[in-house]
Amino acid sequence: MALKTAGNKGNGKGVIGPSDDPVIDLNAGTPSPTVSACGSQFELVKGGVKAEAEVVSVNLVYFKAGTPSPTAGTPSPTGFVMNMQPSEAEAGFDIRIPPTEDPDLLKKRIDEEWAPATRNLTYQLIQQGPVTDITGRPLITTTDDSNPWWSAFKEAVIASGGKLQKPEILRSTTDARFMRQLGIPTLGFSPMANTPILLHEHNEFLNDTVFLKGIKVYEHVIRALSSLPAFEKPQDASV
Template sequence: MNSGGAASQHRRQSRRPCFPYLSLILSFAVLVATVNGGEFTDSSSIISRFQQYLKINTAHPEPNYHKAADFIVSAANSLSLESQILEFAKGKPLVLLKWAGSDPTLPSVLLNSHTDVVPAEQEKWAHAPFDAHLDPSSGHIYARGSQDMKCVGLQYLEAIGKLQISGYRPIRTVYLSFVPDEEIGGHDGAEKFADSEVFKKMNVGIVLDEGLPSPTDNYRLFYAEKCPWWLVIKATGAPGHGAKLYDNTAMENLLKSIESVRRFRAAQFDLVKSGLKAEGEVISVNMVFLKAGTPSPTGFVMNLQPSEALAGFDIRVPPTADSASLERRIAEEWAPASRNMTFELGQFKQKVSVFDEFGKPILTSSDSSNPWWKLLEKAIRDANGKPGKPEIFPASTDARYFRERGLPAIGFSPMSNTPILLHDHNEFLNKDEYLKGIDIYESVIKAYASYADHQKDEASRDEL
């Protein structure tokens, strides 16, 4: 699918009015911080900008994408970055920024982040999820998106601001993409972007995308991720009196399937609990909804067995798994036709392949064949950080759309000594950890944008 034509209909140079944010970011390069002996001292301005970004409610189902886009473009203009807004789907702006390198023949670096966040149950938060409350005693900033992943998007910009003030100029061109809809699959965001003519002309050589916080002092690095298979199983049977016992009722057959799924899930989870495999290396299965029963004005009819019942499962498959075997298990054990079981609509609601367009498992090399991995590890160490061992991301991110096209993509969010609170109540990121992450990205962006070995660049693409 090529979305270049659709994008051109909505593409425009960003000149949206940004007056609410001009007072906040009159000059990003100046307000980022003042330089004193090569170190930044104005951390309060940096934290204030982070809070402003977090306060923009981009939660589904009605994310305020345009407000977020205005904020990002204001920052980009102050850094003299080229900016444009692409709309591959109406009302869903994708902000693309460019920091031009001195050698445009070299493949570029893409720093990707998403602007949308998941909904929050406000009554279950200690602080309102879009107030970006800074606790003065702990230094924690409580907000939806503080970990997932508004921190990363703004850290990119802050790091570039620091590099510019230091006088650094990139050799490779650096792009920053702020995409919509990642939390609902990325189909109108990163997927269409990766398929577009705009993306092809960018000549991307490496993509950085989101990772996960680390409860330890190691930073987590991800070379692959699980692919989502969203499955709905439907059981049918004759309706009957609630007191009657007979075989092959819809509910009985669905319960057998649920029990079969539960046993498989327990066996996979046991591998994680025993330490034999990491969470990203097993197939995860979680039941996410159960729909059955005959509604009544007071609830459900109690003396009537329903004629159909449905269950939904979120399955995540690592690229190292035997996907063909899993498909057979679903057809033969979890939803066999002999028990009046079917898949809803006869197929998976969503099934993402574990193979790229070249028939290879969707993963990025994490050994010496991939110079980008080694550059990242060294850059983290140079900034006094500790890189962890390569992992498979236990969920899904937009990075898969770039890996599907044969590009190396690494998941990385510089959050150490931080509990994993993505999609949880009271999501927070400590202000000191946020500031430290900017220093990490400054080192990483400089290492990537300075890498000038074209031969190794092309060789790593062939390997990947």
């Protein structure tokens, strides 16, 4: 039997979709009351308690296995020998961790549960970004009144006639993380009201009236932020 499935391509950032990608609770051993009530972080996302980027998501992106069919004789239509188990198999996962989680805790769970050496399993982390900025602080920009840049930004949007949704972490849709790594508070913002989110999709568009209104919003934001005292970039903690 050869099993095949098909679906839409994506960049792996989504947590809930046609296939209901799994969401991992790193604190499954000692769940909080909220987690206990909802059952899992996956249900927290589906129930609207947490945003997609506030949980750890794991997406299978490739799987390699099989013994190639010999070229001599009658080759298998699948390209693989169908009566022999392969000597090894390899799978790749896109794991996305919010800055509020401890990556060492995830590594511990991989070592102990997902890929323990006792099961003849090994793993390699292909790419891993920093979890703190150059001063050692978490890569998170404060979004409350303790941050004067946030307050000025919020008031400017409201003054322009706009509304702000609850701030959230966005995955792979911005390069703001590189600014935050330098210790510079960074906010990602797009005045795209009443517009479907079509990142990397076909026919990504912006209505002309939304575009023109967005210019006015940016005028208010730029005027407000440029009126604040200059931001002093923090020094590297290693210096």
